[in-house]
Amino acid sequence: MEKQKWGIVSRALLASCLASSGAAFASDHIDGPVTTKHRVADLSDLYVYPTPGKEGFVTIILNAYPVVPPPGHFDDKVTYKISVRRAAIAGEAGAPRIETSADGELTLRCSFVTPRTHEKHVATCETSTGMRSRVTFNSTKSAGGDFPLFAGMRTDPFFFDALWSAAATKGRLLPAKGLDTMDSLNVLSLVMELPVARLFPGHSLLAFAAEAFAQDKPSAPIRRTDRLGRPEITNVSLFSPKGAEELRDAYNGEGTFEVSAARMATYRERLARNVAFYDGLDGKAEWSPKGIESLTTLLLEDFLVVDMAKPCDENSFLEIERSLLKGVKPTSCGGRRPTDDIMDTMYTLYVAGLNGARVGDGVDKPSRELAKEFPYLVAPEVGAGARVKAAVARKLLGI
Secondary structure, eight states: OHHHHHHHHHHHHHHHHHSOSTTSSOTTTTOSHHHHHSGGGOEEEEEEEEOTTOTTOEEEEEEESTTOOTTOOOOTTEEEEEEEEEEEEEEETTEEEEEEEEEEEEEEEEEEEOOSSGGGOEEEEEETTSOEEEEETTOOSOOOSSSOEEEEEEEOOOOOOHHHHHHHHTTOOOOOOOOOTTTTOEEEEEEEEEOHHHHSTTOOEEEEEEEEEEOSSTTSOOEEEEEESSTTIIIIITOOOTTSOOOHHHHHTSOTTOOOHHHHHHHHHHHHHHHHHHHTTTSOOOOOHHHHHHHHHHHHSOSEEEETTSOOOTTOTTHHHHHHHHTSOOOSOBSBOTTSOHHHHHHHHHHHTTTSOOOOOSOOSOSSOOOSSTTOSOOOOOSHHHHHHHHHHHHHHTO
């Protein structure tokens, strides 16, 4: 039975990899030519949510190097930066915005020492306020620093059906078959818990974004290779129709809070076009031109917005944004947790609008149950099947 299941999954992966679509891998996995060539600098997912059972703490999970084969690892030529800003709801009725303030912005940078022996690899994450933690690669022991930190290889918690998503970008809604393309694949993970109540006293609404930087040698310039706030902004939301300009590399090279007005206009036009395209997949138009404009404005403010004072209900991803578009007061923490079915949430929003029936691929949870204690993500798949699947995926994708 297991062999039969593996064969089905392998064929699905093969077909999805061969699909000539920007959504062959989704979330932020493999989202452009630059990140395809610089694997460790490819950010795949950002998860941010109030830490369960630890009032005032936020859990941040940043994943990179999708489809990493054993024995993959971080790179001393790559650093990751996480920015945290105060956020506020602004705009007028029907045209909401989420504004952020650079005043008091917290930055967290993670760098690595990666000698030939993996057991000696070290990750160090430091905040702009002077907090610092340091851990060895794959160690699940207490960091012993200023905040809990894990750095290592884990099973990728992201879940979706790549064939279903690729078909959607080509104008077809397939029946939901529940086949998880990410089953048995691994990723590099950074997991940390920060005391944001102490860092941002009296302010609960916060914006989180991540960026990756690479430097090939000490004398070379440092370049931004990727950025990530909400999932699916590049591969699904900004996908390029046939003959259109490929925007993902340019988008990833922009500073999250520093996008030029000219480029923003280009991204806005593409995103509005794609939302209208998805809106028509079920034969009905749920979004008005004004609604599309409001939605694109919110999504191009590309960060995860989290309300530390609100409860985290099941699938709270985009609940703050959806509430604002509906004109009601948000009641959820927002953000994103590894168990949130972000693919169904995103496609439902685009295809069915704010009140339509759920649209989905039938994959509704990670391939493996997550741990309830830090670092939450589970040990990587390292068996023969996982190695073969990773090798096939990387070969077909040219990475």
